[in-house]
Amino acid sequence: MKHIKLLILLISIGSLVGAVALVGIYFYIKPDLPSVTVLKDVRLQTPMRIYTHDGKLISQYGVKRRIPVKLEDVPQDLINAVLATEDSRFYEHYGIDPIGLARAAFNLLLTGEKQQGASTLTMQLARGFFLSREKTYIRKIKEVFIAWHIEQVLSKEEILELYLNKVELGHRAFGVGAAAQVYYGKSLQDLDLAQLATIAGLPKAPSVLNPISGPERSKERRRVVLLRMLDEELITQAQFDEASAQPVSAKKHGAEIEIGAPYLADLMYSEMVKIYGKEEAETGGYQVYSTVPSATQQAAQQAVVRNLHDYDERHGYRGPVSYLWGNPDSQKANKEPTKQNQSPANDAWSEKEILNALAHVTRYYPLVPAAVLAVNEKSIDVLDADGERRTITWENLDWARAYITDSRQGDEPETANDIVSAGAVIYLRQQEGEWRISQIPEVAGAFVAINPHNGAVQAIVGGYSFYQSQFNRATQAKRQVGSNIKPFIYSGAIENGYTLASIINDAPINQWNAATGVAWRPQNSPAEYDGPIRLRVALGKSKNVVSVRLLRGMGIDVAVKHLEKFGFNPDDIPHDETVSLGSGSHTPLEVVRAMSVIANGGFLVQPFFIDRVLNEKGKVLWKTDPVWDCNPCSDNERSEAAVATREDADVEALLAAQLGSEVALGQEAEQKTKKSAPQVISSQNAFLVADMMRTGVRANGDWNKKTYWLGTGWRARNLLQRTDIAGKTGTTNDSRDTWFSGFHRDLVATAWVGFDDPNRNLGRATRNQNLINRNPEKFNWIGNAMIGAEDGAKAAGPAWIRFMQVMLDDVPYAPMPIPDDLVRVRIDRTTGKLTRRTDHTTLFEYFLQGTQPTVYVRDDEVVDPAQEDDNSALEPEEIF
Known part of the structure; x- marks a missing residue:
């Protein structure tokens, strides 16, 4: 009895000391314990995701890959696998598993090593959110208290959901949703039992057990997970056998990008960093929606890439990237097809060697590296980097005459051996369903399209490939605009008393400058002069000297002030007569904004490319509130505004469905005054x-x-076959910069083509008879058959045309509305005066009320071109 009393006393004292020590430890670490508020509002570090206007993923930014998932969306097999492996008594304990702790303590006493952590799933969550991975006693004590604290605040389901979204799973994947994408390129619901078990086995050591870095270890770990599930009777023996036998199927996958638009994504990322800061932008889980529809962006990108390849091909082939084997000089010297150049050379590489070499060749979409296996008379056999063997036909080779300079090309090839030899590394690309030999264009381009009614960017392309050059030429490259400036000069002339029927002398200018001792002689391009000419014709033909004379008629200061109205930076506008010819340098975005003023009835809208920002839960944080082309702006003022509102509501509903969130459609329903x-x-x-x-x-x-x-x-009118479009070419001296800007009433776009080196001109292309012979009856006006000096119509125009062909397909004819105070009267074609005639010497013209001519043309002033012998005007089909 005496000994029992002593034992009870010792136990009581020990318990008291333990309790006091426990309380002391608690107060010691209490400052490190998370608050209830933090636990109730845990914010996962989720990357920023950027979408098109219609909800297609463009890009995501952030070091940590995370795709948050709801617990109800996680497959039960994965939940079973995680619990069986990590914490089989998860639903039985209160954050600390006494059995696990006892087992770990016993192991420590036996071995003296911390081999077993005894961490429950809740303790792992505590460590992941609030502690480090260092193996110290104080960290473990903190872990226990925090785990107990978490269990008091959150339900088991909330804890499990947090864990599944927080846990690190290797290759920068955090959470099971991201792991499914990184390792398998699928959503969780699409994974089989073997793949789910692989993910469930990763938390123990994600860096070495993941199926990419350590496939054998991963397979063994998967077997352990499946055995635990079998022991817990969560799967059958048959399921275990089938899943265990599965090969390792994982490979590295990027984000599930639905449409590649890196120039647009980079702009939006930079804007978000400017607003929120880099760390917050990349980890705050923001879902950023662009103003750009996916179809419009794709049309622009395809138009730019095709256009740059067309330019590049008509200027000649610069040769293969390299040679893997063979002697190109000796093979090229032998133009007669022989057995040797019809089959791989004796020293040809094996397929494995070729594929290894091609894997290291720079690859830009849509180009695919390939090795030439054999050269036949009118075709070549190749093996591409994807392991596909292809035969490239003569129709897809014969463009490749030799590049000499930007203005000189070699003779048309007669056989495939004139182009490449076996062993050559070349590029291929698809065009109209066929593979053709290609090359990386050296020329650069840019494209931007906006909605003229509110400035919403509809497409933006900053170059051939973002991965070749991240310089965004659409927003950063200030280049001389050439004749693209003329519509704004003519606008100033109209504001200062000129009319569309005003007669200006299209004649050479020769102005002596006493200060420099040099005469300024602006010339038309081509150097043809029509004499007295109406304003409409002068702009349509882009007469340089007429633009200069209009500037002189207005005065430079007046003209410059008028240009500033269109949003051009005053510092970029030259204060001399060259401004009338486009010597000022502006970005394509600035040019398209200025063009939108003409398209929308005179309103200066502000381009923007972010439509709305949502948080990680799908709640709208803010939505852009742009200015519109209306004054005053009521909901019934403009049909365009009403249509846009309906479209936004449709997209909002789509987002709500995609995100499973309660996006407030009521915001749109309010119909706020614009x-x-x-x-x-x-x-x-x-x-x-x-x-x-x-x-x-x-x-x-x-x-x-x-x-x-x-x-x-x-060419735009001939190819688009509609009259509700307007446009203007632009070409600078020596064709260093070429432009085409134009619009439909609901869409404005600008294309630019030039070299990044502003001193390099675009040159000229000579006739490629191979292309003409193939289709002699129909000249390809927007392809490689265009010849002569490059200009805005040839170099930049095709991109604009191809884009508009896609965007205006099935769009009803929609002419611009005619404003009040305009009259339309019949005038004489030559003099611009009123006329009583109704034949081909006359036409109808628009005038601002009160500016129409009041004098009738005399009979002796009428010029009838049909009675003249001038046959200089040629049909388009006759121009080469």
Whole structure:
């Protein structure tokens, strides 16, 4: 009895000391314990995801890959695997598993080593959120207290969901949703039992047990997980046998990008960093939606890439990337097809060696590296980097005459041996369903399209490939705009008393500058002069000297002030007469914004490319509130505004469905009054300029009556086959910069083509008879058959045309509305005066009320071109 009392006393004292020690430890570490608020509002570090306007993923930014999932969306097999492996008594304990702790303590006493952590799933969660991985007693004590604290605040389901989304699983994947994407490129619901067991086995040592870095270890770990599930009777023996026998199927996958638009994504990322800071932007789980629809962006990217390849091909082939084997010089010297050059050379590499070499060749979409296996008379056999063997036909080879300079090309090849030899490393790309020999274009390009009604960017392309050059030429490259400036000069002329029928002398200018001792002689391009010419025709033909004379008529200061109205930076506008020819340098985004003023009736909108930002739970944080082309702006003021509102509501509903969140559609339902953009020119002025620009993209007059003439962008009208478009070409001295800008009433776009080196001009292309012979009846006006000096119509115009062909397909004819205070009267074609005639010497013209001519043409002033012998005007099919 005495000994029992002593034992009870010792136990009591020990318990008291233990309790006191426990309380002391608790107060010691209490400052490190998370608050209830923190636990109730745990924020996962989720990467920023960037989407198109219609909800397709463009990119994601953030070191940690995480795709949060709801517990109800996690397959039960994965939950079973995790619990069986990591914490089989998860639903029985209160954050600390006494059995596990006792087992770990006993092991420590036996071995003296900390081999077993005895961490429950809740303790792992505590460590992951609030502690480090260092193996110390104080960290383990903190872990126990925090785990107990978590169990008091959160339910078991909440804890399990947090764990599944927080746990590190290797290759920068955090959470099971990200692991499924990184290792298998699928969602959790699409994984089989073997793959789910692989993910469940990763928490123990994600860096060495993952199936990419250690496939054999991963397979063994998967077997352990499956055995635990079998022991817990969570799977059958048959399921165990089948899953255990599965090969390791994982490989590294990037984010599930649905549409590649890296220039756009980079712009949006930079804007978010500017707003939130880099760390917050990359970890805050923001879902950023662009103004850009996926179809519009894809159309722009495809148009730019095709256009740059077309330019590049008509200027010649610069040869293979390298040679893996063979003597190219000796093979090229032998132009006769022989057995040797019809089959691989004796020293040809094996397929494995070729594929290893091709894997190290730089690859830019849509180019695919390939090795030439054999050269036949009119074809080549290749093996590409994807392991595909292909035969490239003569139709996809014969463009490749030798590049000499930007203005000189070699003779057309006669056989495939004139182009490449066996062993050559080349590039291929697909065009219209066929594979053709290709090369990385040296020329650069940019493209941007916006909605003229509110400035929402609809497409933006900063170059051939973001991975070749991250320099965004659409927003960063200030290049001389050439004749793209003329619509704004003509707008100023109209504001200062000129009309579309005003007669200006299209004659050479020779102005002596006494200060420099040099004469300024601006010339038309080509150097052809028509004498007295109407304003409409002068803009349509892009007459340089007429633009100079209009500037002189207005005065430089007046013209410069008028250009500033279109949003051009005053510092970039030259204060001399060269401004009328486009010597100022502006970005494509600045040019397209200025063009939108003409398209929308005179309003200066502000381009923007982020439509809305949502948090990780799908709640709208903010939505862009742009200015619109209306004054005053009421909901019934403009049909465009009403359509846009409906479209936004549709997209909002789509987002709500995709995110499973309660996106507040009521925000759109409120129909807030839209903010008005400043009106910088009158709607009448804008209409008149736009109508002149319509002349520039079509053939005008009557061929049989000899009144026929072509606008510089006439190919657009011929190919698009519609009259509700307007456009303007632009070419600088020596074709260093080429532009094409134009619009439909609901879409404005600008294309630029040039070299990044501003001193390098675009040169000229000579006739490639191979291309002409293949299709002699129909010249390819937007492809490689275009010849002569490069200009805005040839170099930049095709990108704009191809884009508009896609965007306007099935779009109903929609002419610009005619503003009030405009009248349309019949005038004489030559003098611009009123006329009583109704034949081909006359036409109808628009005038601002009160500016129409009041004098009738005399009979002796009438010029009838049909009675003249001038046959200089040629049909498009006759121009080479």
